[in-house]
Amino acid sequence: MLAMFFWAFVVGGLFCVIGQLLFDVAKLTPGHTLSLMVVAGAVLDGLGLYEPLMDFAGAGATVPISSFGNSLVHGAMQEAQAHGIIGVITGMFEVTSSGISSAIIFAFIGALLFKAKG
C-alpha cells in the first residue's frame, strides 16, 4: 500500500517535471505543453506501455493529462476490435466522454456560482 503511494507520487511528479521543463526550458506555451502530453500518452498506449505504467503507479499515471491520450487510443482500439473501423471513431469518445462531460458540467456550474476575482 505505502509503496503504491510512493510510486504514484514519483511517477505523477515526473510528469509534472517534464511539463515544467517544457515550459521553462523549451519555452512552450501552456497549450502546446498540454497537447504534447496528450499526444505522448496516446503514443505510449499505442506502444502498449501506458497500461503497465498505470498498474505500477496508479493515480500517478491516471491523473496527469497524458492519461487522456491513453484513454483516446485505448477506447478507439477496443471498439475497433468489436465493431471494425467505425469503432475507431465511436470508441474514442466512449471511454473519454465521462471526463469531457464532467469538465463541461463542472465548469458550467462553476461559472454560474462564482465570478473571477482577477
Add this chain to the structure above:
Amino acid sequence: MIVGKASWFFENEPVIIATGVTGGPFEKNGKLAEDFDLLYDDLWMGEDSYEKAHRLLIDEACRIALEKAELTKEQVNFMIAGDLINQITPTSFAARSLAVPYFGIFGACSTSMEGLALASFLINGDGADYIVTGSASHNAAAERQFRYPTEYGGQKPPTAQWTVTGAGYAIIAKQNEKYSEKPKITAATIGKVIDMGLSDPFNMGGAMAPAAADTIETHFEETGRNHEYYDLIVTGDLGKIGRATVLDLLHSKGIHIPEEKFLDCGLMLYKEEQPVQAGASGAASSATVIYGHLLKQMNYGFYKKILCVATGALLSPMTVQQKETIPCIAHAVSIEKNS
C-alpha cells in the same frame, strides 16, 4: 524649439496644474497607496466587465484632475491619451463621456510621456490653453489580451511583470502667475523604435532596456544636460532585470548614473511581499507613479528636477504568436520645479 534631431526645449514652460490618479485593490495594498486619489477594492469596480472597469478608472482620474484644477471640461481644449487594450477602446470610451476633442495615442507603456511631450509642445506653441493627458491599464483586461485570462491560471516565470490597475492623468496649462509654483515641463526627447531581437513576452523589461538607454543618451547629447543636472532619473516599468540592464548599457557608453538616482516606477509601486515577480508594468505604471507620487515629492521639495523616461513594448498578441521580436520605445520628459 527643436534641439538636435529629436528633442524639444519648452521655452514657455508649460505647467502641470493638477493630476488625478486612480488605482485598484493591488495598488491599495502597495507602497504608494497614499499617493492615489481614489482606490477601488476589487477589480470589477462595480462594472460588469474588466474593460468597463478600465474605462471607469480613466473617467474618474479625469474627473478628479479637473476638479483639482477647478476647471470644467468645456475649458479643456484637447485630451491626449491612450491605453493597452485593442484599439485603445477604454480611453476612447472615456473620451466619449468627457466630450473633449481627442487625440488617441498608442505607445504601449510609454504612452504617458508621449502624451505629456505632445501636450507640452502644443501648449508651448500656443496651440491650446488646457490639455488633459494620461494613460491607464487594468491588470485583468491586459492579462486577458496579452497573456491568458486570469481564470485560466497560467504559470508565470520570475521575469514576468505585474500589470498595474490604474489611471494617471494630468492637466497641462500655459505658464502664468497663478501657476508659478506648479511643476513645469522644460524639455522632452522623443525616442525611436529599437528592437534588439528579444522575443520573450514574459521578459519585457529586458527587451525595453536598450530603448530606454538610447533615449537617455540622446537626451543628454541633444540637450547638453547630463545626469548631474537632474536629482532623479526615473524609468516607467523596466522592473529589476530591465533596470540593471539599462545601468549596464549606459555604463558601457560612458554615462555613469549613480544607482540611487536611477529609479524605476515599476519597482516603487508594490511592497516586497506582493507577488509581482520582476516588478510592475503597464501603461499606468509610469502614469500613476509620476503623476501621483513623484509630483507630490516635488511639491514637498524632495526633488527639483526629474527626467521621466517611460518605456513601451510595441508588441501585440498576434506578433507574439507569429514569433516576431519585440520592438520597443522610450520617451523622456523633464519636469522641474522653481525653488
